[in-house]
Amino acid sequence: MTELVPVLSATWGAEKSWSLDTYTEAGGYAPLKKALGMAPGDIIQAVKDSGLRGRGGAGFPTGMKWGFLPPDDGLPRYLVVNADESEPGTCKDIPTMMSAPHQLIEGVAITSFAIGCNHAFIYLRGEVVHVYRRLLQAVREAYEAGHLGTNIHGSGFDLDVTVHAGAGAYICGEETALLDSLEGRRGQPRLKPPFPAVAGLYARPTVVNNVESVASVPAIVDKGVEWFTAMGTERSKGMGLFSLSGHVTRPGQYEAPLGITLRELLEMTGGIREGHELKFWTPGGSSTPIFTQDHLDTPLDYESVGAAGSMLGTRALQLFDETTCVVRAVTRWTEFYKHESCGKCTPCREGTYWLTQILKRIEAGRGTEADIQQLLDTCDSIAGRSFCALGDGATSSIISSVKLFREEYEAHVTAGGCPFDHAASALFAYSDTPATEEAHA
């Protein structure tokens, strides 16, 4: 049995967990002092050796990313923390920053010291105002305590931190779109290369890392590489937050070593809601191909999930039981991608529009057998042909669900409507009325 390992989440239940006092009492900011006594290169090496991989979705090795920065030329270089958390299903960074903002601020300080950055930014999605209050306060507290500012703890190292609120746009989570947005522009992805490591914020070398990646750094500095590598699997080291949502008895945040399985996690969540069984789930958010009961024992690490045909993504496990119509679920996700497509490239802008049209037709029972093939063909002209990964992500749930549940698409066509009772999926009782569909359309 794999055990949970509360590291980032360890203090979330404490009295005033978000305050500097609580964080310091639990040992916080000792790692910063330790790091300031190390050579920056040694910190980078330790993070490389730890095997920490980006927790924002793509899983790129964090230490290696830091190592890509060109040598210091005396001009600014930046750390930008990606706190945009908007991938459907993903809900781990928000509780982290709400309950323990100093965990992130300390990670920002150590990371900045390691990469030689004197001004770091935290780009927070704008739709979470209390999280912003907590971050603003935490940064102010950290300045007052001398953890930020000039000559931090006598080290000669200076660091300013700006917490910036976005304004509602999923695409701003894509790292280059985020940089454009932070520069005060429309959030649209940039052509790569050059990568942000070479020309990022204000065309200067920039590291963009996810909240959880950065927040994991203090523990690695504090407890050491061996401690971190003892958790996880061969190539997926350490712990991570697994966010379980949907038809599960106790949804929430479960911090566990990478490689834990859904079967194990379900034991801890009290299983799927009573009287029901798991039908399909996303391992890493709505941009990752869906899984079924057949994947209950797939180790949730980057390699195993990949080998099983999906992606670990952000460990956003959205679980749906047998009452759920897969066509309804996929249609709604697709409408999301259509809404959030930034419009920069044609395959995604036009493709997500057509996908939505076809899916809504099928869901409403007005589709044909040929529409199902048309869906797959349209996906073909988006995936791998779009300017950024949003386009690819839009096709994941469609392609995987047609493969796994084709008969359900066909049932909508032959029955001339949705064979499911939507009320049965809800967490409260009501009787379904056709008004639901109209109101949505």
Add this chain to the structure above:
Amino acid sequence: MTYDETTLAQLTEDAAAIIARYPVKRSALLPMLHLVQSVDGFVSPDGIQFCAEQLDLTAAEVSAVATFYTQYKRRPNGEYQVGVCTNTLCAVMGGDRIWDELSEHVGVGHDETTEDGKITLERLECNAACDYAPVMMVNWEFFDNQTPESAKQVVDDLLAGKDVAPSRGPAKVACFKDVSRVLAGFEDGRADEDQGAGAATLAGLEVAKSQGWTEASK
């Protein structure tokens, strides 16, 4: 611009504070648009002009940015922005039904405001609270585990002029303009207000505790 002298002086002072946070001026644009909403309740033509002048941009450049982001409103917004998450997970757990009943109850549709200017309804995309589905947001505070009844009660209270408290967040929801000021990066002294971390946030921690699993036990 039609701002009176005091308003303009305050705006200018605030804009200077925002601009000072960034090495390059233009980065101040998003927080400044939140600032404009904190005064006008939406991104007004005056506000666009003001941002343009402060940042050496054209009004067209500012507009092009403002229209890209859903939090910036083109029409005067209600005092309370009430959003129901209807992304897949929340929708399936009941968000669709909540939206239908709420919209009928309030009598306005998506991105529409009640006649008295109290409430703007909105269908939201995932707000990073899926473990609390179905989710509703009022002025960007979390209302977790909603039902049609609980959602309607919140709205009735708002319409009756009563304070409402989120499930996670401060003691009461502030008005749209006040919240917009926070989003512009100005603290309002309410960070320590709290309604508890929330059961889902602590779910894993509770299991670990009851099993005696601590990271230190390794």
